[in-house]
Amino acid sequence: MDLIEEMEERKEVVEQRMEEIFRKERAHPLWEYMFYYPESGGKKLRPFLAMITAEAFGESKNKALPYGISLELVHNFTLVHDDIMDQDDLRRGKPTLHQKIGDAEAINAGDGLFALSFNILSQTDVEGEKIRRLLEELSSSILKIAEGQEEDMRFEDTFEIREEDFIQMIKKKTAYLFSAATRGGTMIADCDDKEIERMGNFAKKMGIAFQIQDDYLDLVGDEDKIGKDVGSDIKEGKRTLMVIKALSELPERKKDRLIEILEEDNDQEDIKEAMDLMRDARAIEYSKNLAKTYAEEAKSELEIVPDPEYRSILEEVVDFVISREK
Amino acid sequence: MDLIEEMEERKEVVEQRMEEIFRKERAHPLWEYMFYYPESGGKKLRPFLAMITAEAFGESKNKALPYGISLELVHNFTLVHDDIMDQDDLRRGKPTLHQKIGDAEAINAGDGLFALSFNILSQTDVEGEKIRRLLEELSSSILKIAEGQEEDMRFEDTFEIREEDFIQMIKKKTAYLFSAATRGGTMIADCDDKEIERMGNFAKKMGIAFQIQDDYLDLVGDEDKIGKDVGSDIKEGKRTLMVIKALSELPERKKDRLIEILEEDNDQEDIKEAMDLMRDARAIEYSKNLAKTYAEEAKSELEIVPDPEYRSILEEVVDFVISREK
Numbered sequence: 167m168d169l170i171e172e173m174e175e176r177k178e179v180v181e182q183r184m185e186e187i188f189r190k191e192r193a194h195p196l197w198e199y200m201f202y203y204p205e206s207g208g209k210k211l212r213p214f215l216a217m218i219t220a221e222a223f224g225e226s227k228n229k230a231l232p233y234g235i236s237l238e239l240v241h242n243f244t245l246v247h248d249d250i251m252d253q254d255d256l257r258r259g260k261p262t263l264h265q266k267i268g269d270a271e272a273i274n275a276g277d278g279l280f281a282l283s284f285n286i287l288s289q290t291d292v293e294g295e296k297i298r299r300l301l302e303e304l305s306s307s308i309l310k311i312a313e314g315q316e317e318d319m320r321f322e323d324t325f326e327i328r329e330e331d332f333i334q335m336i337k338k339k340t341a342y343l344f345s346a347a348t349r350g351g352t353m354i355a356d357c358d359d360k361e362i363e364r365m366g367n368f369a370k371k372m373g374i375a376f377q378i379q380d381d382y383l384d385l386v387g388d389e390d391k392i393g394k395d396v397g398s399d400i401k402e403g404k405r406t407l408m409v410i411k412a413l414s415e416l417p418e419r420k421k422d423r424l425i426e427i428l429e430e431d432n433d434q435e436d437i438k439e440a441m442d443l444m445r446d447a448r449a450i451e452y453s454k455n456l457a458k459t460y461a462e463e464a465k466s467e468l469e470i471v472p473d474p475e476y477r478s479i480l481e482e483v484v485d486f487v488i489s490r491e492k
Numbered sequence: 493m494d495l496i497e498e499m500e501e502r503k504e505v506v507e508q509r510m511e512e513i514f515r516k517e518r519a520h521p522l523w524e525y526m527f528y529y530p531e532s533g534g535k536k537l538r539p540f541l542a543m544i545t546a547e548a549f550g551e552s553k554n555k556a557l558p559y560g561i562s563l564e565l566v567h568n569f570t571l572v573h574d575d576i577m578d579q580d581d582l583r584r585g586k587p588t589l590h591q592k593i594g595d596a597e598a599i600n601a602g603d604g605l606f607a608l609s610f611n612i613l614s615q616t617d618v619e620g621e622k623i624r625r626l627l628e629e630l631s632s633s634i635l636k637i638a639e640g641q642e643e644d645m646r647f648e649d650t651f652e653i654r655e656e657d658f659i660q661m662i663k664k665k666t667a668y669l670f671s672a673a674t675r676g677g678t679m680i681a682d683c684d685d686k687e688i689e690r691m692g693n694f695a696k697k698m699g700i701a702f703q704i705q706d707d708y709l710d711l712v713g714d715e716d717k718i719g720k721d722v723g724s725d726i727k728e729g730k731r732t733l734m735v736i737k738a739l740s741e742l743p744e745r746k747k748d749r750l751i752e753i754l755e756e757d758n759d760q761e762d763i764k765e766a767m768d769l770m771r772d773a774r775a776i777e778y779s780k781n782l783a784k785t786y787a788e789e790a791k792s793e794l795e796i797v798p799d800p801e802y803r804s805i806l807e808e809v810v811d812f813v814i815s816r817e818k
Contacts, residue, residue, distance in 0.1 A: 196642040247603060251596035270577035273599055274641045277573060280603070281634035284610055288628040294620020301627060302614040308607035315600045316522040 167475055169482040176217050177210040179228065183235055187286065199267055199275035200282065203242045206258050212237040212347045215483070219351030219365055222476035230354045232290040233300055237347050239283035240304065244311055244343075246276035251315070252402070256395075280308075292354055299353050307346035314338025321405045325413055325425055332410055333374060340380075341373025364470040368480070371464035376487045378457040381406040383491070385441060385450065391492040397437040403428040407456065408449040415447035461488045493801055495808040502543050503536040505554065509561055513612065525593055525601035526608065529568045532584050538563040538673045541809070545677030545691055548802035556680045558616040559626055563673050565609035566630065570637055570669075572602035577641070578728070582721075606634075618680055625679050633672035640664025647731045651739055651751055658736055659700060666706075667699025690796040694806070697790035702813045704783040707732040709817070711767060711776065717818040723763040729754040733782065734775040741773035787814045 188201040213234025220230040248254075249262040250269055256262060264272035287300060317335040321327050348369040352362045384399045385408065399406055409428065413421055420443055427440045444450050461484045471477040514527040539560025546556040574580075575588040576595055582588060590598035613626060643661040647653050674695040678688045710725045711734065725732055735754065739747055746769055753766045770776050787810045797803040 194639055194642070195646070196639050199642075247599055251599055269595075271642065271645060273573055273577055274638050274645070277606070277641075278635060278638035280606055281631050281638060283631075284627060285631035285635060288624050288631065294622070294624050296620070297624045297627065298614050298620050301610060301623065305607050305609075305611035305614065309604060309611060312600050312604035312607060313520055313522050315603075316520070316525075316597065319597060319600070320521070 167479050169479055169486060172218065172479060173209070173211075173214055176214050176234075179231060180210045180213045180234060180238060181205075183231060184238070187235070187282070196275060196278050199263065199271060200278045202263050202266070202275070203245055203257070204238065204279075206260060208238075208242075208258070210234075210238055212241055212343060215344060215347035215369060216351040216354075218476070218479065218483075219348045220355045222471050222473060222480065223352055223355035223357050223361065225351075225355035229291065230351050232286050233350050233354060234347070236283045236287040236290075236300075236304060237343065237350070239279050239286065240308060241343060243276045243279035243283065244308075244315075246272055246279065248315070250276075251319070259390075290354075296353055300350050303346050303350055303353070307342040310338040310342040314340075314342075322403070325405070325428075327405055327410050329407070329410055329414075332405070332407055336377040337370060337374055340377040341370040344369035344373035344376070361470055364467045368464050368467035371460045371467070372484050372487055375457040375460040375464065375484070378407055378453055378460070379488050379490065381408065382450070382453055382457070385444075388491060397434075397441070400428065400437045400440045401432060406453075408444050408453045411449035411452050412444040412447040415449065416443060420446065457488045461485070493805045495805055495812060498544065498805060499535070499537075499540055502540050502560075505557060506536045506539045506560060506564060507531075509557060510564070513561070513608070522601060522604050525589065525597060526604045528589050528592070528601070529571055529583070530564065530605075532586060534564075534568075534584065536560075536564055538567055538669060541670060541673035541695060542677040542680075544802070544805065544809075545674045546681045548797050548799060548806065549678055549681035549683050549687065551677075551681035555617065556677050558612050559676050559680060560673070562609045562613040562616075562626075562630060563669065563676070565605050565612065566634060567669060569602045569605035569609065570634075570641075572598055572605065574641070576602075577645070616680075622679060626676050629672050629676055629679070633668040636664040636668040640666075640668075648729070651731070651754075653731055653736050655733070655736055655740075658731070658733055662703040663696060663700055666703040667696040670695040670699035670702070687796055690793045694790050694793035697786045697793070698810050698813055701783040701786040701790065701810070704733055704779055704786070705814050705816065707734065708776070708779055708783070711770075714817060723760075723767070726754065726763045726766045727758060732779075734770050734779045737775035737778050738770045738773040741775065742769060746772065783814045787811070 184204050188197055188204070192198055192201065213231070216230045216234040216237055217228070221227060245257065246263050249257055250264045250272055254262050255265055263275060267275070284301070284304070287304060288297065290297060290300065314335050314337070317331070318339060321332070321335070345366040348365040349362050352365045357365070381399060385397060387396055389396050395401070409424070412424060416424060424440055424443045427436045464484050465481050468477050468480050471480060510530050514523055514530070518524055518527065539557070542556045542560040542563060543554070547553060571583065572589050575583055576590045576598055580588050581591055589601060593601070610627070610630070613630060614623065616623060616626065640661050640663070643657070644665060647658070647661070671692040674691040675688050678691045683691070707725060711723060713722055715722050721727070735750070738750060742750060750766055750769045753762045790810050791807050794803050794806050797806060
């Protein structure tokens with residue numbers, strides 16, 4: 167099995183099904199708005215995780231497809247609302263939805279995606295009691311996302327952020343939905359509690375690594391690949407692990423300068439200076455290493471996967487997550 | 493059975509359960525924000541409808557409580573997001589949530605309520621296949637709400653609104669969630685398709701009457717009771733049934749004047765003038781009568797209810813909806 171091939175294959179199935187779902191109702195303008203992010207690309211990583219996990223535990227190929235689509239729609243709804251909350255202008259190289267249609271209509275389109283996600287969930291071809299468990303799983307993960315988002319917004323008012331609180335926040339904002347993907351996949355595949363739990367832990371750890379890599383790419387990535395300006399997090403004063411680490415390592419004067427750049431209007435020169443300060447503090451290296459540590463921990467959970475071929479493909483997903491360039 | 497007593501009794505049960513749900517997690521600031529609307533009063537009409545309908549078809553007393561709470565949370569999430577979209581300042585006599593905590597955090601708190609609603613749904617004490625049906629019902633009704641909201645926002649750009657399109661819009665924005673309440677109640681009570689459908693039609697028609705009455709109260713209600721300024725819809729240029737009717741009935745010059753008042757900055761004098769114009773066109777009377785017609789149609793669906801005592805209490809709900817003062 168080749169990871170890229172397997173991902174591509176399922177991505178196509180997911181995109182095709184989403185096309186069908188949205189085309190059915192697209193006469194309504196709301197549905198056009200709702201489809202703007204889902205049809206603009208993306209890795210479809212969450213559906214892939216749900217589907218490949220179900221298969222790894224013996225389930226048939228597309229059994230977890232509707233659930234995977236639910237996850238992808240939830241992911242897209244969070245992108246729509248996050249972009250409004252953060253007032254971001256670009257997503258995947260295109261104007262964000264609220265930039266195109268206004269805040270009010272984008273809030274509403276996000277709500278539509280949210281509702282559609284649960285509507286698709288009800289169509290999953292599993293017995294009713296499993297629908298209940300998937301519903302519990304998916305809704306709980308969204309509650310975590312909202313808690314994480316609130317925590318993230320609170321971080322904007324302070325530079326006194328403990329690393330463990332930061333990790334807790336990205337766990338909620340990113341890792342729980344990954345975990346809902348693999349836990350849901352194992353539930354669909356009739357796994358026992360132990361298997362569900364370990365595959366959930368696998369995804370949570372990978373999710374943390376994923377988010378650290380995301381922040382890393384914003385700093386050192388290729389603009390064409392990541393679809394936004396490099397250094398945009400610094401420009402917006404975002405508290406990333408690299409910032410938190412640098413602030414804890416730098417001597418007072420350099421620390422104050424970094425805070426100044428993050429807090430005030432900054433230009434390309436300032437952003438470069440901030441990067442140098444983070445490099446001085448070895449914060450970028452630290453961050454990269456921490457992502458690797460979480461990735462290794464994630465892999466160690468995979469001993470629960472019976473089929474070595476699937477175990478190996480899931481290990482590759484982890485490597486992909488921390489080495490991806492977009 | 494006395495309607496007010498029955499409503500009060502279930503309202504207390506609903507509020508107590510919500511208090512338990514929110515108190516459990518309230519250490520997190522997100523949950524405090526989420527609880528701001530649910531704890532600020534409201535009639536708890538949707539849970540009441542779900543619960544009384546289930547009982548009317550022989551179900552035990554609190555069987556539909558969790559589902560009722562799901563409905564109430566959905567209702568509250570729509571209030572939070574609608575208030576942001578409309579940039580309203582007051583709700584139930586208090587500052588709206590986004591006025592208190594800012595748009596970004598209010599969007600997120602609304603999302604939290606949305607997620608919590610589905611989380612509570614998963615706890616409903618019915619068999620799994622019913623969870624699936626309730627999930628389908630609730631998520632579909634929210635999709636309708638979002639469509640209706642989009643249509644409502646589009647009406648803001650025009651005065652050429654056909655009455656049937658307006659009715660369609662309020663049906664989506666208001667009536668479908670009422671219908672999800674009674675349909676869900678009948679599903680929980682093991683009703684057959686015919687019963688589910690007719691109780692759904694009952695609630696849809698009542699929901700339309702409810703919304704017409706809501707717009708009516710904004711014009712002629714008591715400020716202390718409705719918790720906002722009388723005439724605020726005119727102030728904001730909102731297209732209500734009364735406006736649409738007046739525009740279709742008034743002679744050209746008066747029509748232009750009404751449009752002018754609605755479109756431009758207006759003071760108390762202008763608002764009074766707009767009301768007089770609507771009275772001239774018999775638009776207020778027309779609106780009141782249409783609400784009554786829908787109310788009567790709603791009642792006629794109730795012949796499906798076997799127990800005369802419950803039939804009569806459900807008729808009283810309809811009367812309450814079109815005669816209420818807040």
